Amino acid sequence: MTLLLDVKGVQKTFVKGSYAVDKVSLQMEKGMCLGVVGESGSGKSTLARLILSIESLTAGEVYFKGERFDTLKGKTLRRKRREMQMVFQDPSASLNQRLKILASVMEPLDNFSDVCPSFLTDVRHSRRETAAKLLQMVGLSSEYRDSYPHQLSGGQRQRVAIARAISLGPDLVICDEPTSSLDVSIQAQILNLLKELKQTLGMSYLFISHDLAAVHYMCDEIIVMKEGKLVDRFLTEDLFSSERNVYTRSLINVAQ
């Protein structure tokens, strides 16, 4: 098994004396989906932002594909970060409202014009074609290419955000509550899409969610966060085991 992500004792403090993330260590193997659960304010999103180096660490280290990641800066960070992408809760906020859909998916390709993900080598020569292929892969009909984000439904917008996230062939996608802003009827479609893309493209996911059913459906292993600390980690099949600690059981009880 290849180690993809190695997070060592990361800490983040925003307010002196309190830790949003407190000495969290975790490892992820290539190809896995690791779920992150915990109540609101437990530090899940901050942990994601620390891993991606969107926030600076107060302490600790992050290694990605065997190399130190948290100390990268500027251009080097930008280049390396394309291998680690994020899908956010609210696709409206993550898309430029003034860009048409096809242009929005072309944008990361334009920023990294020398990169062509291996799964798209057949369309290496045209970024327009590559973007069109990506939209097809996320199940968005070609009739929407010239639409603006506000003309799409929430589920369709999330498909566009996913197309952008996979466009540069990332190894790791951090999904932060990717279905929480969507209608319940659409949530399963987006989860199925993410699952299918993971399988086809061989990506790994760090999957943050309040929704234990979604985490159970998507993930191989689950970590539990409480007040910034990692308090439990287990195989998904052991979620309902009597060995779970009291806090994890309380989350399960709330969800049922």
Ligand SMILES: Nc1ncnc2c1ncn2[C@@H]1O[C@H](COP(=O)(O)OP(=O)(O)OP(=O)(O)O)[C@@H](O)[C@H]1O
């Ligand atoms: N930029 C910031 N400035 C100050 N405090 C912050 C900042 N970002 C997060 N926090 C604090 O850090 C703690 C963890 O927040 P975080 O958003 O990571 O939790 P979460 O588990 O993702 O919550 P939710 O499920 O509601 O998204 C909270 O107390 C929050 O108020």
